[in-house]
Amino acid sequence: MGQGQSNEGRQNVTTEQLSHELALKFAQRCFSPIELYSFQDVFKSLADYQDNIAYLKEDTIVRFLKIPDILGVSSIIFQMVSYLGAFPFAKDAPAVLGFEQMIMVIVIMTERYQRVLKKGSHDRTKLIFRSLAVFDRKMSRHEAAEVEGTEASAEGSKDTPTLRSHVPGFAVDEAINDDEEEDDDDLALAALESLDAIDVFKHGDAPISQSSIPSDNLKKLIMLLLLAAPLSSQESLTLHAMRLSGTHLDGLRRTADNILAAFVNVEKFPGVKIHQFSTIIPISLPFLFCGFNPLFEHFLFSQNVGATKHEDASTVSPLDPKAEQPILPQIGEIMDLNILSQISFFIPGATLFRRLRLLYSGGDAGFSMGSFETRVFNWRAPSILLVSGNRIADPPVGGQERAFSETLPPKRFPDSSNSSRVVFGVYLKQPWKQTHKECIGDADTLLFQLEPVHEVFHASTINTDYISFTKPPIPHSGIAVGCPHPKAKPTAGLPHQVILGAVSLLLDSSFEFGVFTHNHTSGGGAFHSSQMRRRDWQDRFEIESLEVWGCGGDEEAEQQRQMWAWEEREAEARRRVNLGTGDIEADRALLEMVGLVGANRSGGSMN
Template identity: 25%
Template sequence: MGQGSSTAADSSSHSEQFTKDQLHKLFYARCISLLKPIELAFLRSNLNINPEEEQISRVISKLELASLLKLGQTEDDLTKGELNDAIDVIYRSLVFIGGLPFLEQGEEGLSLERLIVGIIFYSGQYKKIFTTFDFTKLFYLSLALPKAQVQVEEKSEKVPDEEPKEDEKISVDMLLPSQPEDPPELKAKKINWTKLPSTQLDLATPKLCAKRLQLILTLLLIQSSINKQTLDVQIETILEKWSQFSVYSTYISTFLNLNIKKDHSITFEQFQTINDLAPDFIQKKLLSLMTNSIISTNARTQKPPHTDIPHIEPMTPPPSASRHKFPEFIESKLVNAAFLAYISSLLSRSISPQNIVKLYAGSESGFSIRSLESKIFKWQAPTLFIISGKRLKSKIITTNKRYQAFDHEYPRYFLTSEQTLKSWQNDGERVTYAVYINSPWKNSNKVNFGDENTTILSIQPHADKFTSIHSSVIQGKSIYFNNLGMGIGFGNSQPLNKNGTRKYFPGDVSLTIEANLEFAVFRHVLQSSSPQVQAFFERSVQETIRNEQYEDRFIITDLEVWGVGSSRELAEQQREWEWEKQQAEARQSVNIRSLGEERAFLEMAGLVGNHGAGGSV
């Protein structure tokens, strides 16, 4: 860990001798030099530490850590759901990481020194210390080995000669020679920390408890859902919805191990595949956890006591930026704050209650492709298409005539005698998919539309992602919206509906919705049996599923489409909506007075006038 090949600049470097205690102090000096004075001032203020006193060994309590992270102010706050357990996992992780550069050093509790070292690593500033570093490995160990210090101490008792003693000199590579008059901060910068020998823990032994991982994932999803401008207002409300976020952390955990249970374990090999699903998810969210609470939030809004640092007023957006606001976000059957945090993490895009608006919901507007078309075609920005239902049971497959009609038109890939359900698929379970569509919707009864940003997401029962294939020929045109009886397709070639012949051409990885919005099929096969079908989407990023062939056939219970965009896009859309509203009102309010002689006829018929009393025949 932390080992890397030397650069050309290192070739002329030399080594110097330090004790472990000296290296600990120098490493701490290097870390603390990366924090701004205002950040240190707020940290000390929040912990009631006198800046004139050296208190690096002062132990931070779990409640103090929760308060720093804006996750609780009292002991009662830590009794809400599983928050206490999640804070405990973060606390132990910081204790472990704070032991750098010698992880075998153990102590009880989280000292101020360890907290600051942990902050540097959680916030990503370790990159200024190490030229190469496996953060994923270190963080995994900090979760998997909550008592790693004790284990290493036991090991050192058995082989004391293999570990350097506190007063024993260690040879350390230097980037530049140090001078006797160098202050600790300067001397620490001259050390080549990347090449410092550190304890290498065996990854074959520790395994991460799935429950502990789920706690961390839930906390990070919550963190990513918080509007940074109203942090203190939202956090209490959001923590009350812990169970909602926990559902989606379970889906991510299931991606790592398809048959996982809470009492199961996650290996490091499984843990690091989370980057295949959501690149840098862990590191980005930990950075957010630190920078939006301990390091930055207070520093932007308050003047810390015991310091001459000037007060920084929070920035007020110009009037033009707040002129057009998205309608107030209201949760739907499929979409809530937890869902948006989950989707945003999988897509690595900012999708939140602040930039999303509901365009269509089948439960409100009816499951009609015409209704769907009227609601979504005017939105000229990206959309999120969400479809959910229950996996078809054998009884429906054999008795439902509407399904059988669709099944007749949708080409079979598996033989009737084959058992198509895999070990991770259960009969009758809920299945949910979402599709991110970057380009505006349009009728495409002849030619597909779309671009290479289109992404299909498996939401439940496990997370998965299917990205568009890069092709100069296809150019991401993987979507059709056929209002002539063939429904909607993602990853399909154009369906056939001619001279009484109807047929679908699903791609290797595709999502097909029939025209009545009643049934849908997600197909994942290694190679399509039809030469008329091109491959539009990459196969699963889940290692086990990638080479499996399967289908999700389900009856649709919910379908929603949400618009995603900026305030500019919303402003343009609102202008169009307002114009349409005015046109509709104009059509409904005919100026009867201008009808002249025709008015008398209308009055006789009882259609106007007479105070609504009607006419006589």
């Protein structure tokens, strides 16, 4: 009975009171005392006043966060924070961004709500979708007319809720699998449950299935997130201003287009629906919004408060050598800052930024498996292989293209897209080595595509044909990802063609050609097929660039240096071998016969 009276009492509490209680709870549990003091100081210095009410305006927030005008994302960010400021009562959005509303924004944007909402969903994907989406009024009218048999007005109907947004509504073509019917926001429910006020929840948004994020808005936001991805605590976006001009800006836009293509075909659909959003992000872009964390933590650091007083501040001393390390030590033929940020959307940035080292580049070391082996095999930490190329014609026109195609099964699948350029990659935690019978890799191995469509293919735990590295004379040697390990001798009666996996990447032993296969129909491969592109395709391409990047710090680099030094000492020892004949040329010929020195060995010359 006591519990019933308690619930009845909470039902009489206004939403304003509950919002105040939640903001107080968030402030006490999610911020340290110095952070809360700093936030109060920052808010006071930025606020405008109307009728004695302090609030933040759009241009104030944008100017404080130093968001570049050239991205055109300012109004989109303000739409987001105005929605999140009303949390957990979406019906009150857009909110006036007062002190308590900004507490909600910062706690959600920095994921600090996890310190309070232990039982709530840790996934803010749906909440962010709602903050970016607009209500499709034309779709609402059409559906209402079907149900009621009359023309419905989305603007005038009392039964048709509308989302107050800074972005006008638009019509969206019907997309498959947009049957998301779960409108309750788990995070909002968890917040109210923490206040013992769950019965107060009333969703004020339009049905989520009738809302969409305009594709152009999402592209602009992705460009901002690509720029913000490498940020560490207290770093400013102005540090990356060089990425916003000339070819750098073109590359930023192109990378954003590739990521946007994961969600929607912009030529057919002008908006991204909840199904695409909630399906793609956990699989291919789980860390997409991580850049918001350091960006919005700027509100928790005041210039009037000494940095040394911040209990949780992860500041870097100017004397710290790490402060001088660049985000990416050198630009590769494929890898640049935009590609690195793109990869950080599915591999944690802490293992990438300021920790990558170029181990092998075909353009510098030569496109050969021997060069690859020499430069990559000694790396004892995770690595990333990137390969780019241009699709070859079907049927192939050149002699080399035809020879490569003859080693493959007949092409049964169409190309993946109209784009001729493709970029694929592999993430491997284990060291590379030559495989004789079994593949290397584990369940954390990733096969991914970066261009023209961003997508990550996760490893299966049943089929373990992850990666093989085989050299001639083994038939169909090369680097195979997701393919059965090639046999040393072809089985009698079977075609002398490589066996491709359902979802696989194959690079031939000369590193001249590659093929990516996505056989969604068959399934059962070492890597899971696409959840959005549920069709079959195959891209055969001529390799343009191939490079391998090591993920590690000074310790891993030192281990590799020591291994190289040991190999050099061994090679020098072989060069100094004296068989006692007095004839150096004869001695060398004998050593070549037993395979200790020669063109393919590291022993070098005996002279």
